[in-house]
Amino acid sequence: MGTARMGKDPKSSVLNRWNQLHEVPNVFVTDGSCMASSSWQNPSLTYMALTARACNYAVDQMKKQNL
Amino acid sequence: MNLNLKAADQNTYDAIVIGTGISGGWAAKELCEKGLKTLVLERGRMVKHLEDYPTMNLKPWEIKYGDRLTPREIKEDYPVQSQTEYAVLQSTKHFFVKDSEHPYNQVKPFTWTRGYHVGGRSLTWARWSFRLSDIDLEANAREGIGVDWPLRYHDLEPWYDYVESYIGVSGRKDGLKQLPDGKFLPPWEMNCIEQHLEQKIAENYSDRILTLGRTSNITQSVGGRSKCMARNLCRRGCPYGAYFSSNAVTLPVAEATGNMTLRPHSIVHSIIYDKDKKKATGVRIVDAESNETIEYYAKIIFCCASTLGTTSILMNSVSDAFPNGLGNSSGELGHNLMDHHFRIGANGIYDGFADQYYKGRRPTGVIVPRFQNIDKKTTRKDYLRGFSNYGGGSREGFWRSGEEAAFAFGEDFKQSLVTPGPWNFNFNAFGECLPNHDNKVYLDHENTDKWGQPILSIDMKFRENELAMRPEMMSSSAEMLEGCRF
Ligand SMILES: Cc1cc2nc3c(=O)[nH]c(=O)nc-3n(C[C@H](O)[C@H](O)[C@H](O)COP(=O)(O)OP(=O)(O)OC[C@H]3O[C@@H](n4cnc5c(N)ncnc54)[C@H](O)[C@@H]3O)c2cc1C
Numbered sequence: 149m150g151t152a153r154m155g156k157d158p159k160s161s162v163l164n165r166w167n168q169l170h171e172v173p174n175v176f177v178t179d180g181s182c183m184a185s186s187s188w189q190n191p192s193l194t195y196m197a198l199t200a201r202a203c204n205y206a207v208d209q210m211k212k213q214n215l
Numbered sequence: 216m217n218l219n220l221k222a223a224d225q226n227t228y229d230a231i232v233i234g235t236g237i238s239g240g241w242a243a244k245e246l247c248e249k250g251l252k253t254l255v256l257e258r259g260r261m262v263k264h265l266e267d268y269p270t271m272n273l274k275p276w277e278i279k280y281g282d283r284l285t286p287r288e289i290k291e292d293y294p295v296q297s298q299t300e301y302a303v304l305q306s307t308k309h310f311f312v313k314d315s316e317h318p319y320n321q322v323k324p325f326t327w328t329r330g331y332h333v334g335g336r337s338l339t340w341a342r343w344s345f346r347l348s349d350i351d352l353e354a355n356a357r358e359g360i361g362v363d364w365p366l367r368y369h370d371l372e373p374w375y376d377y378v379e380s381y382i383g384v385s386g387r388k389d390g391l392k393q394l395p396d397g398k399f400l401p402p403w404e405m406n407c408i409e410q411h412l413e414q415k416i417a418e419n420y421s422d423r424i425l426t427l428g429r430t431s432n433i434t435q436s437v438g439g440r441s442k443c444m445a446r447n448l449c450r451r452g453c454p455y456g457a458y459f460s461s462n463a464v465t466l467p468v469a470e471a472t473g474n475m476t477l478r479p480h481s482i483v484h485s486i487i488y489d490k491d492k493k494k495a496t497g498v499r500i501v502d503a504e505s506n507e508t509i510e511y512y513a514k515i516i517f518c519c520a521s522t523l524g525t526t527s528i529l530m531n532s533v534s535d536a537f538p539n540g541l542g543n544s545s546g547e548l549g550h551n552l553m554d555h556h557f558r559i560g561a562n563g564i565y566d567g568f569a570d571q572y573y574k575g576r577r578p579t580g581v582i583v584p585r586f587q588n589i590d591k592k593t594t595r596k597d598y599l600r601g602f603s604n605y606g607g608g609s610r611e612g613f614w615r616s617g618e619e620a621a622f623a624f625g626e627d628f629k630q631s632l633v634t635p636g637p638w639n640f641n642f643n644a645f646g647e648c649l650p651n652h653d654n655k656v657y658l659d660h661e662n663t664d665k666w667g668q669p670i671l672s673i674d675m676k677f678r679e680n681e682l683a684m685r686p687e688m689m690s691s692s693a694e695m696l697e698g699c700r701f
């Protein structure tokens with residue numbers, strides 16, 4: 149986990165809060181590389197939730213012609 | 216020119232998804248259901264639900280070598296995969312990579328367990344399904360570690376509800392702030408030794424409980440999939456589709472929309488970036504069978520090739536605009552690698568309940584959820600964050616319940632069916648790992664695999680905080696068992 153972490157600041161993270169590359173908005177990363185911390189919990193349910201959330205956002209942005 | 220345009224047109228989709236494992240399957244389902252023509256690229260072979268589960272109905276005596284890998288197989292093909300010895304068996308080895316075909320550099324020892332085929336590791340995972348809490352999502356900010364998560368539990372909650380309801384997760388509502396409850400199917404049952412331990416822990420401690428695992432083995436039928444029959448042979452593929460895998464759950468739904476094009480044997484090499492549009496335009500793949508390089512185009516790209524798979528692709532996607540990997544101006548791509556640390560705990564034999572047994576093989580275990588650093592009272596001096604103790608009780612020689620079911624074989628095997636031994640209980644603690652910039656991966660361009668792709672170097676170790684947590688991971692496991700007269 150963690151090798152393309154989410155964060156608020158493009159200077160210290162790779163992805164934004166919607167799992168989009170800060171610098172390339174039409175590329176989304178929703179596997180374990182997005183994790184900013186690991187927690188003790190097995191992570192896959194969180195990958196599923198983040199993926200569904202990012203897909204919903206991406207399609208919404210496409211409809212608004214933002215992507 | 217015309218021909219080129221036509222070829223580009225044929226290779227153009229609304230969306231591309233890279234990988235078909237747990238995350239890629241979900242991306243495929245969601246995007247196809249929302250009407251996007253979606254190309255799903257998978258580096259490995261096709262695995263169709265049911266059709267491609269060759270061992271799912273084999274009886275123990277039909278499987279060679281007591282289901283274990285032979286020393287020769289371990290040495291030649293599975294030196295790394297075999298380290299997960301309870302999962303990688305004669306009956307499941309076709310769902311794990313041969314290390315001999317997929318090399319990587321261990322700058323420090325690192326067990327990288329992989330499955331390269333349609334479904335990825337969704338076929339072979341252990342199915343434990345837990346939510347994160349705000350205690351987890353706020354920790355980096357609170358302690359000044361790494362970077363703050365840009366979201367909180369309330370952002371994730373509706374999506375946890377959505378995916379749990381869809382896949383079916385069985386569990387008990389425990390009302391713990393460190394482990395939010397979800398939309399659960401009825402929990403599995405504890406056997407007598409686990410009930411005994413649960414009761415004793417409740418008597419002996421005020422800071423912790425023993426509860427049932429939360430697992431994607433469904434205890435009631437969900438979405439046309441019938442309920443789990445408690446065979447605990449899940450990693451061979453389930454004849455009932457009774458646990459979550461991409462193959463049984465998300466990919467068939469994506470397929471049914473008519474919007475999915477699934478292309479196995481497609482190794483994504485890199486993402487193509489257009490610096491004028493400031494966007495990615497598509498991906499470049501190597502066909503694993505023909506070695507041909509092909510480009511595909513789309514408006515959006517979802518990277519779901521697993522942590523190190525996706526990171527390799529992004530690092531390999533270099534251009535004038537991004538000489539150090541796509542979207543990597545921060546310099547953090549490939550850094551802060553984290554893994555859970557485990558393989559520490561305790562085992563105890565219990566003298567009693569000789570007349571009690573259990574039916575079937577429950578495909579999950581029990582757990583003492585994290586009880587450290589939750590609030591003032593539970594604050595530890597020596598380390599941040601925490602761990603949980605996973606466990607399971609069984610009768611020796613009798614079918615083991617819990618995750619790590621092992622088979623005896625030959626004469627032992629027959630005897631074990633008629634003469635179950637004493638009850639025992641096993642705890643294995645599972646701990647958090649802090650992000651650290653120096654735990655990193657990078658591409659080794661000097662050494663390539665058989666498709667000419669640079670191989671990955673992994674340079675990661677557990678550090679101070681993880682090591683400081685481990686003594687209590689062991690002592691707490693032993694103490695809880697001793698307190699129950701094990
Ligand atoms: C034995 C075992 C037990 C586990 N138990 C649990 C558990 O109980 N609970 C839990 O939450 N997690 C568990 N995990 C972890 C879980 O399997 C992973 O978190 C999960 O599978 C990650 O999903 P993913 O989609 O990111 O990656 P994967 O499921 O690994 O899928 C990635 C896919 O991408 C493909 N791919 C990779 N590179 C490329 C490329 N360049 N081009 C095209 N395709 C590519 C792969 O072939 C693969 O199909 C377990 C793992 C193992 C090995």
Ligand code: SF4
Binds near residue numbers: 446447454458578
């Ligand atoms: S234990 Fe349940 S989910 Fe696993 S293979 Fe058996 S029936 Fe399927």
